[in-house]
Amino acid sequence: MGSSNPAQAAAPARRWDTRRQEKRRRLDAVRHLADGAVLPADRLAEALESLVVSGDRVVLEGNNQKQADFLARALVRVDPERVNRLHMIMPSVSLPEHLDLFERGIASKLDFAYAGAQSLRISQFLQDGTLQVGALHTYIELYARLYVDLAPNVVMVAGYKADRAGNLYTGPSTEDTPALVEAAAFRDGIVIAQVNQIVDDPQDLPRVDVPGSWIDFVVQSDKPFYIEPLFTRDPRLVKPVHVLMAMMAIRGVYERHQVQSLNHGIGFNTAAIELLLPTYGARLGLKNKICRNWTLNPHPTLIPAIESGWVESVYCFGAELGMEAYTAARPDIFFTGRDGSMRSNRAFCQLAGQYAVDLFIGSTLQMDGLGNSSTVTHGRLTGFGGAPNMGHDPHGRRHATPAWLDLVDGGTDGGGIDPLARGKKLVVQMVETFQDGTAPTIVESLDAVEVGKASGMPLAPIMIYGDDVTHVLTEEGIAYLYKARSLEERKAMLAAVAGVTPIGLRHDPAATARLRRDGLVALPEDIGVQRAEATRSLLAAKSIGELVDWSGGLYQPPAKFRSW
Amino acid sequence: MGSSNPAQAAAPARRWDTRRQEKRRRLDAVRHLADGAVLPADRLAEALESLVVSGDRVVLEGNNQKQADFLARALVRVDPERVNRLHMIMPSVSLPEHLDLFERGIASKLDFAYAGAQSLRISQFLQDGTLQVGALHTYIELYARLYVDLAPNVVMVAGYKADRAGNLYTGPSTEDTPALVEAAAFRDGIVIAQVNQIVDDPQDLPRVDVPGSWIDFVVQSDKPFYIEPLFTRDPRLVKPVHVLMAMMAIRGVYERHQVQSLNHGIGFNTAAIELLLPTYGARLGLKNKICRNWTLNPHPTLIPAIESGWVESVYCFGAELGMEAYTAARPDIFFTGRDGSMRSNRAFCQLAGQYAVDLFIGSTLQMDGLGNSSTVTHGRLTGFGGAPNMGHDPHGRRHATPAWLDLVDGGTDGGGIDPLARGKKLVVQMVETFQDGTAPTIVESLDAVEVGKASGMPLAPIMIYGDDVTHVLTEEGIAYLYKARSLEERKAMLAAVAGVTPIGLRHDPAATARLRRDGLVALPEDIGVQRAEATRSLLAAKSIGELVDWSGGLYQPPAKFRSW
Known part of the structure; x- marks a missing residue:
């Protein structure tokens, strides 16, 4: 038996359950207000004044879509004299209340991943000093830090229903909820869930998404939680240039590299690809050969491809308003629970989108001559959500697929593969060279560089780094950047498809012929794409109404998209 | 309203719930055997013959530590005439039964992440054609593919307890279970859990780790599931050379880069670091300055650092046999549930280890002159588990920490940072130049290259690629590879610390002086490490018995480690 260590004997007795004791103290302080795990809606702010303590790290769900808005409104109403200096951790800063917390002096620090309207x-x-930013994260690094150095004291989430023991049914918009709750439930944090309805009989819960033993309190909100239809793109707004670019993507990227599994961004470009599969894609004989397994939200524009039998599976980050009945009626395609409704899971879909798919394709507001891109522009600190995670090649991947192998150091065409080489995830940036025909997308220097300096950030807020981009696709052509043999060649390739932007104009037109000959750049005609064919008539659906038709009436678009 | 699409009208009526109907058919086929969700242990093989169908994708848990061994033994007993051609998907292939499935002709294809003894x-x-390998994955890409193109038909897992509705308590070894179950529960797969005990009263479950509405059947096993103590390193086996290397790691890496959050591998080198923090680290005044937040299993060798107040948090991939009472008694440090016992979660800990920590440090069996490494050697297809994920720089990361920023393209010392530069995760390979004093660790060419060819793999099974390695630390010194300005310089730096291996002998000794002067390589004396001090007397605990003492008797080592 070893000897007792002197260091240990000398140490003063230490408490090892300070978090648990503090949690118990807070729970005891609201016990007179609660009926078991149920908090009364009309005394929520009062309860929060005991459950939340000044200086706490507080996670408020703030998702891409689903919002714990009732809890946000209650938190804004606490007395700033009593509760202040909160460190808010939010995947998405979406509602005015999220920032009212800072204006009222309740919160002072913010870690977040995305901010749209806010x-x-x-x-x-930030300029006024009202708010201090901890860091701009991506979604999954924000979740990850909850388990490392940003352990939350309180986590506030939203769901559809709960029973009186706290068992939570999230509905199709499971999203970030499990990842956020777990971090507090297993570190003696306090978990509070707002729900649209509390059921008395546990049997009335359709299913359990988060067990009651992880949740301390539930409260029935005054109205259903707010949810934003972020992923609905009206086909009426798809322009012929989007159709042209979609044709090029299908021929020059998907067909060429045999892309089986993929993630699409939310732009009109990628919506056009989805709408072209059952028409242009089918004509090329690509059905069941490409685009079978998807990781993305239930895009309404994917309905025609699903109904035409293109799609084997869709795993979702979140849900989409109006798609509830459709996803429930297509359980072979979408992930649904025993109750029949969809379950999404942003943490796992982020894993899937990084480690299990061949391709990410998305858009950006600005890209520089090296392919670095950002959606951060002057005056707006938006954050990037999950784009940087989707838009990079995960070096931890070890399994091979045909598309991934096809990108081994210039492809496998030219003989054997270096055994120490690696495949690559396809990261495709699909951008029109100009935004709305006026501001160039491809620029000398990203606004993000100046924004980063002005905001005191250690590095510029780059969304996707150029060295992670394998293809740039514009209305001019495709630059196969993964084939570039030098930085200079990379620049020349990108310039060759940059049109009449300043970057494009600097390009030597004579160089394009060589780049095309070497297969480094392809114009539409090089990949058999007829510009004249690029019209809206190729779209499988030309309006939201036609998407509804394709769905057999199952898709129920939100009012703002109902124009017929 | 848009017009109805002709394509849709022409399509034959399609069923969209074939998976659900098939699941129902199978459940109905065993209903006479089951008591609700409870399967009888003595008729389990019979039930599996109805629940599992030839050609199915079957996930069998097969973890790093916890094993669904009772289910594995039952599956081996099914009639191969009736159930065959199974595609097994297993995080870890650990038990003889896992491969008996192939020998008996029940399974034919294997996707896995790690195989130790097997x-x-x-x-x-593989050579005999008895088994076909789908791919060698890392853990998280294996999970990820369950949600994309490897949707399982059946998932078999293990837990401590369940109630009769299927609510599952995993105990501290939650590990992969939630990630595996979710993939089937929400895609109409069948989920079967073996448990050590089925309780009649749901109140007798300590907590719920996986809700009953995700699980179809539970079965009480004949004996508790098998679990392997993989992460226990006996301090008696820590040698003076490990102490020397640990001193160098603490001074030349942790202190230098201000490493706050980290992941340790399981070697004696890293165990030595853990055991040196309360002694050598304390003397350097580093307590509360480095190594505060950890992502790793509950290593017994971390006990002295925890008891000395070095550690703020430990988030775990899995549990460790014997550490149950200790982790439960330290809830401020470890993640525990409302019941008081630990919860681990490999999927989330992999996220945390990639996206939220400053440093990974680990070891390998072989490394080449460029820093590529592998544990695959002739005749053994081990896989890598999570090492490639921990051992790379995730390009999707966007938040900064001091250590991460310190690795911006050569560090921040020399003036301003390029705003388009990025920080880096520290990936440290810590290897003795020779294995057991005979076989060189640093070699001309990895065995993995030949194994890859012999096994018909598209690429060699590299564990960690050289270009992801930022530091190589040997008993000779530290090569700060992230500072290399060329491939040649990188090679020279690594050779400078490669001792008398063939790679090391090729090195020009005169070059070392320049590399040391430029800060590219450091010998112990360059970072204030006294070789003479590197003795076992620096270890905070020198035996398992002393670890037990440090823990106040809470650590209860398995019998094989009890030698006193």
Whole structure:
């Protein structure tokens, strides 16, 4: 038996359950307000004044779509004299209340991954000193830090239903909820869930998405939680140039590299690809050969491809408003629970989108001559959500697929493969050379560089780094950047498809012929794409109404998309 | 309203719930055997003959530690005439039964992430044609593919307890279970859990780790599931050379780069670092300055650092046999549930280890002159588990920490940072130049290259690629590879610390002076490490018995480690 260590004997007795004791203290403080695990809606702010303590790290769900808005409104109402200096951790800063917390002096620090409508106000608050930014994260690194150095004291989430023991049914918009809850439930944090309905009989819960033993309190909200239809693209707004680019993507990327599994961004370009599969793609004989397994939200524009039998599976980050009945009626395609409704899971879909798919294709607001891109522009600190995670080659991947192998150091055509070489995930940036015909997309220097400096960030907020981009696709052509043999060649390739932007104009037209001959750049005619064919008539659906038709009436678009 | 699409009208009526109907058919076929969700242990093989169908994709848990061994033994007993051609998907191939499935003709294809004791037999079966390997994955890409193109028909897992509705308590070894179950539960797969005990009253479940609505059947096993103590390193086997290398790691890597959050491999080198923090580290004044947040299994050798107040948090991939009472008694440090016992989660810990920590440090069996490494050697197809994921720089990361920023293209010392530069995760390979004093660790060419060819793999099974390695640390010194300005310089740096291996002997000794002067290589004396001090007396605990003492008797080592 070893000797007792002197260091240990000398140490003062230490408590090892301070978090647990503090949690118990807070729970005891609201016990008179609660009926077991059920908090009364009309005394929620009062309860929060005991459950949340100044200086706490507080996770507020703030997702890409689903919002714990009732809890946000209650938190804004606590007395800032009593609760202040909160460190808010939010996947998405989406509602005015999220920033009212700072204006009212309740919160002072913010870690987040995405801010859409609130991005302008964040920048202002940052300048005014009203708000301090911890860091801009991607979704999964934000979740990851909850388990490392940002352990939350309180986590507030939203679901459809709960029973009185706290068992939670999230509905199709499971999204970030399990990842956020687990971090607090297993580190003596407090978990509070708002739900649209509390059921008395546990049997009335359709299914359990998060067990009651992980959740401390549930509260029935005054109205259903807010959810934003972020992934609905009206086919009426798909332009012929999008059709042309979609044709090029299908022929010059998907067909060429045999892309089986993929993730699409939310732009009109990628919506056009989805709408072209059952028409242009079918004519090329590509059905069941490409685009079988998807990781993306239930895009309404994917309905025609699904109904035409193109799609084997769709695994979702989140849900999409109006797609509930459709996804429930297609369980062979979508992930659904025993109750029949969809389950999404952003943490796992991020894993899937990084480690299990051949291709990511997305768009950006600005790209520089090396392929670095960002959606951060002057005055707006938007963050990137999951784009940087989808838009890079995960070096931890070890399994091979045909598309991944096809990108081994210039491809496998030219003889044997270096055994120490690796395949690559396809990261495709699909951009029109100009935004709305006026501002160039491809620029000398990203606004993000200046925004980063002005905001005091250690590095510029780059969304996707150029060295992670394998293809750039514009209305001019495709630059196969993964084949570039030098930085200079990479620049020349990108310039060759940059049109009449400043970057494009600097390009030597004579060089394009060589780049095309070497297979480094392809114009539409090089890959058999007829520009004249690029019309809206190729779209499998030309309006939201036609998407509804394709779905057999199962897709129920939100009011703002109902124009017929 | 858009017009109805002709394509749709022409299509034959398609069923969209074939998976659900097939699942129902199978459940109905065993209903006479089951008591609700409870399968009888003595008729389990009979039930599996109805629940599993030839050609199915079957996930069998097969983890790094916890094994669904009772289910494995039952599956081996099914009639191969009736159930065959199974495609087994297993995080870890650990038990003889896992490969008996192939020998008996029940299974034919294998996707896996790690094989320890069974690696030799896998190689034999592969040569004999008894077994076909889908791919060698890392853990998280294996999970990820379950949600994309490897949707399982049946998932078999293990837990401590379940109630009769299938609610599952995993105990501290939650590990891969939630990630595996979710993939089937939400895609109309069948989920079967073996448990050590079925409780009649749901109140007798300590907590719920996986909700009953995700699980179809539970069965009480004949004996508790098998679990392997993989992460226990006996301090008696820590040699003075490990102490020297640990001193160098603490001074030349942890202190230099201000490493706050980290992941350790399981070697004696890293165990030595853990055991040196309360002694050598404390003397350097580094307590509360480095090594605060950890992502790793509950290593017994971390106990002295925890008890000395070095550690703020430990988030675990899995559990470790004997550490149950200790982790439960330290809830401020470890993640525990409302019941008080630990919860691990390999999927989330892999996320945390990639996206939220400053440093990974590990070891390998072979490394080449460029820093490529592999544990695959002749005749053994081991796989890599999670090492490639921990051992790379995730390009999707966007938040900064001091250590991460310190590795921006040569560090920040020399003036301003290029705003388009990125920080780097520290990936440290810590190897003795020779294995057991005879076989060189640093070699001309990895065995893995030949194994890859012999096994017909598209690429060699490299564990960690050289270009992902930022530091190589040997008993000779540290090569700061991230500072290399060329491939040649990188080679020279590595050779400078490669001792008397063939790679090391080729090195020009005169070059070392320049590399040391430029800060590219450091010998112990360059970083203030006294070789004479490197003795076992620096270890905070010198035996398992002393670890037990440090823990106040809470650590209960398995019998094989009890030698006092």
